[in-house]
Amino acid sequence: MERKRIKAGKVRLAEVAKLAGVSTITASRFFRTPEALSAGKRARVDSAAKELGYMPNLAARALASQRTEVIGALIPSLTNSVFAEVLSGIYDGLDGSPYIIQFANTRYSTLQEEKLLRLFRAQKPAGLIVTGINQTDEARAVLESMTCPVVQIMETGPDPVDMMVGFSHYDAAFAAITHLLAQGRRRIGFLGARMDPRVQRRLDGYRDAMKAAALSDPHLVITTQAPTSATIGGTLFADLLARAPDTDAVFCVNDDLALGVLFECERRQIAVPEKMAIVGFNDLEFMAAAAPSLSSVRTNRYDMGRRAITMLTAAIEGQPPEQRVVDLGFELMVRQSSAAKRAAPPRGRRA
Amino acid sequence: MERKRIKAGKVRLAEVAKLAGVSTITASRFFRTPEALSAGKRARVDSAAKELGYMPNLAARALASQRTEVIGALIPSLTNSVFAEVLSGIYDGLDGSPYIIQFANTRYSTLQEEKLLRLFRAQKPAGLIVTGINQTDEARAVLESMTCPVVQIMETGPDPVDMMVGFSHYDAAFAAITHLLAQGRRRIGFLGARMDPRVQRRLDGYRDAMKAAALSDPHLVITTQAPTSATIGGTLFADLLARAPDTDAVFCVNDDLALGVLFECERRQIAVPEKMAIVGFNDLEFMAAAAPSLSSVRTNRYDMGRRAITMLTAAIEGQPPEQRVVDLGFELMVRQSSAAKRAAPPRGRRA
DNA sequence: TTGTAGGCGTTATCAT
DNA sequence: ATGATAACGCCTACAA
Numbered sequence: 001m002e003r004k005r006i007k008a009g010k011v012r013l014a015e016v017a018k019l020a021g022v023s024t025i026t027a028s029r030f031f032r033t034p035e036a037l038s039a040g041k042r043a044r045v046d047s048a049a050k051e052l053g054y055m056p057n058l059a060a061r062a063l064a065s066q067r068t069e070v071i072g073a074l075i076p077s078l079t080n081s082v083f084a085e086v087l088s089g090i091y092d093g094l095d096g097s098p099y100i101i102q103f104a105n106t107r108y109s110t111l112q113e114e115k116l117l118r119l120f121r122a123q124k125p126a127g128l129i130v131t132g133i134n135q136t137d138e139a140r141a142v143l144e145s146m147t148c149p150v151v152q153i154m155e156t157g158p159d160p161v162d163m164m165v166g167f168s169h170y171d172a173a174f175a176a177i178t179h180l181l182a183q184g185r186r187r188i189g190f191l192g193a194r195m196d197p198r199v200q201r202r203l204d205g206y207r208d209a210m211k212a213a214a215l216s217d218p219h220l221v222i223t224t225q226a227p228t229s230a231t232i233g234g235t236l237f238a239d240l241l242a243r244a245p246d247t248d249a250v251f252c253v254n255d256d257l258a259l260g261v262l263f264e265c266e267r268r269q270i271a272v273p274e275k276m277a278i279v280g281f282n283d284l285e286f287m288a289a290a291a292p293s294l295s296s297v298r299t300n301r302y303d304m305g306r307r308a309i310t311m312l313t314a315a316i317e318g319q320p321p322e323q324r325v326v327d328l329g330f331e332l333m334v335r336q337s338s339a340a341k342r343a344a345p346p347r348g349r350r351a
Numbered sequence: 352m353e354r355k356r357i358k359a360g361k362v363r364l365a366e367v368a369k370l371a372g373v374s375t376i377t378a379s380r381f382f383r384t385p386e387a388l389s390a391g392k393r394a395r396v397d398s399a400a401k402e403l404g405y406m407p408n409l410a411a412r413a414l415a416s417q418r419t420e421v422i423g424a425l426i427p428s429l430t431n432s433v434f435a436e437v438l439s440g441i442y443d444g445l446d447g448s449p450y451i452i453q454f455a456n457t458r459y460s461t462l463q464e465e466k467l468l469r470l471f472r473a474q475k476p477a478g479l480i481v482t483g484i485n486q487t488d489e490a491r492a493v494l495e496s497m498t499c500p501v502v503q504i505m506e507t508g509p510d511p512v513d514m515m516v517g518f519s520h521y522d523a524a525f526a527a528i529t530h531l532l533a534q535g536r537r538r539i540g541f542l543g544a545r546m547d548p549r550v551q552r553r554l555d556g557y558r559d560a561m562k563a564a565a566l567s568d569p570h571l572v573i574t575t576q577a578p579t580s581a582t583i584g585g586t587l588f589a590d591l592l593a594r595a596p597d598t599d600a601v602f603c604v605n606d607d608l609a610l611g612v613l614f615e616c617e618r619r620q621i622a623v624p625e626k627m628a629i630v631g632f633n634d635l636e637f638m639a640a641a642a643p644s645l646s647s648v649r650t651n652r653y654d655m656g657r658r659a660i661t662m663l664t665a666a667i668e669g670q671p672p673e674q675r676v677v678d679l680g681f682e683l684m685v686r687q688s689s690a691a692k693r694a695a696p697p698r699g700r701r702a
Numbered sequence: 703t704t705g706t707a708g709g710c711g712t713t714a715t716c717a718t
Numbered sequence: 719a720t721g722a723t724a725a726c727g728c729c730t731a732c733a734a
Binding site: 014 | 726727728729730
């Protein structure tokens with residue numbers, strides 16, 4: 001019986017092979033391991049493919065080969081500009097490689113992460129990128145069961161699932177506080193929004209640094225689960241001043257908050273850095289442009305994405321990683337907003 | 352001859368069917384048109400699938416059905432925070448639907464866009480999102496040849512490929528300038544970075560508004576191809592003041608530039624808004640938090656992403672769009688930075 | 703270096 | 719409402 005499906009009219013590999021006068025498998029090899037063909041056939045297949053405008057059918061390829069060229073990436077947020085640069089690094093790293101990236105948004109939910117992980121596993125990705133090191137036991141189990149390389153990004157820690165690229169949020173925060181202490185600040189507030197695990201570790205770094213200096217005071221710590229923003233930075237700062245009016249420095253877990261603090265200082269006519277030092281986190285572009293320029297902890301987000309891809313693709317190709325855990329470090333960018341505490345000439349603000 | 356491939360050990364639909372005591376195709380139907388099954392079989396397949404932990408093989412599905420559930424999206428930049436919210440809207444819109452989104456980055460290159468478009472076409476996406484309306488002729492041809500619904504986002508214009516969601520950048524800029532004129536500003540500068548087609552149209556709006564008021568002056572227009580940033584905003588503003596020292600207002604094509612201008616005013620002790628009005632574009636979160644708060648043109652980026660998905664999925668399901676072109680409009684957010692020009696009490700800036 | 707044969711897991715087609 | 723069977727287009731395994 002002759003049941004025919006509607007042929008999509010697409011060019012198949014077999015057609016290319018026929019035109020080139022070779023077998024299908026030879027044509028197939030041309031696209032995957034061209035160096036395995038003789039120069040003559042390679043040229044013939046090439047021109048045949050071009051002539052017919054052949055495009056491989058990825059679904060068929062994936063079905064037959066039992067693998068895909070998809071790299072999955074789980075990130076907690078799309079609007080957080082911190083991730084934008086990571087994504088940028090990822091895309092640049094992918095350039096010229098056969099892999100494509102498939103993003104999924106966990107929305108800071110570990111349950112969502114678990115679910116997406118299972119989804120990804122079913123699709124047999126070539127590699128996987130996950131954010132952070134605080135997966136649930138369930139998620140961790142799924143990750144361990146992955147047959148593909150996995151990179152955890154954004155932070156470093158013990159016991160990688162497979163590979164890791166990041167830095168120590170604890171150390172970064174500790175360094176920021178140490179700097180403020182060295183500048184003569186004593187009443188250093190902590191402002192935190194969206195207390196995800198990495199922000200939590202920054203808080204730990206702050207706490208330990210303050211404890212080491214015997215300057216701990218719970219009144220100095222203001223946090224919220226609300227997403228970060230300049231507005232919330234101003235609000236938290238107002239709360240801080242209400243609870244600890246003698247605050248002489250603020251460490252913000254990210255730059256949006258720091259910007260909000262700067263503006264709140266402007267509104268209250270609190271001189272920065274004379275009366276109030278400000279240090280942010282991430283070193284977004286505007287920090288250096290601010291007036292006064294804002295100190296921050298520079299994190300290598302672009303490189304993180306880029307490196308994650310490098311490690312992943314190398315691992316996919318079967319090359320064992322030189323190091324399983326890559327610490328990209330951080331850099332304290334000291335600017336005007338955290339200058340030493342001392343009397344300074346008053347500054348006016350008009351033409 | 353018995354060549355056996357390594358079975359991936361995965362649960363196949365056939366296994367589910369066997370356990371449920373039905374044919375494969377019935378099991379298949381359960382996942383696609385469950386209402387076509389009798390209640391009894393439906394329940395049996397359901398529990399069988401759950402018991403075995405069945406996950407469909409998307410590659411096989413795509414191959415057999417000749418279609419995918421992938422929606423492609425071409426965007427020019429990942430780091431530009433304007434797109435972050437669009438993406439966010441897209442992801443939220445996708446929630447609960449079977450579709451997945453595949454992003455590709457054109458990097459503001461029309462050639463890259465062309466290439467990616469061809470790539471996408473070969474993958475037979477269920478739908479496609481492209482940025483803007485200025486595709487090359489080639490790209491346009493590829494778009495026209497798509498068999499799937501297409502949505503152009505970020506701006507509106509005549510002659511949609513298929514559907515459109517956006518707003519008029521020209522009108523938005525025109526409205527901003529009209530507002531500044533109404534506040535008594537006369538020497539209104541234009542600051543533009545990364546002059547993509549939409550920014551270009553904002554410039555057109557500015558020009559026409561100034562022309563209508565007989566206030567045109569080419570010295571007032573400063574642009575650069577460099578990517579936007581607060582730093583570049585300060586730089587462009589400095590250039591503007593050098594060329595037109597009597598400038599009394601600045602319209603920035605985006606908020607980063609506006610922020611940079613504000614800081615530069617701070618540095619030069621130019622009173623805002625007394626001596627200088629500032630209006631940005633996009634109304635990023637920090638604009639309202641700034642001191643003084645910064646006026647901007649609010650654009651509905653989240654809704655744009657969300658709406659694009661709504662339209663697309665409806666079209667994929669075969670529902671004809673109510674409107675092919677959806678104008679989401681904009682809203683002028685008038686804040687302190689563009690208050691009316693008049694003498695104002697000087698403001699100090701210290702505690 | 704090249705080719706042969708079959709299978710990858712699902713859905714479309716046609717039939718009951 | 720349900721089922722038998724043939725594609726879907728490519729790749730792996732093996733052989734030459």
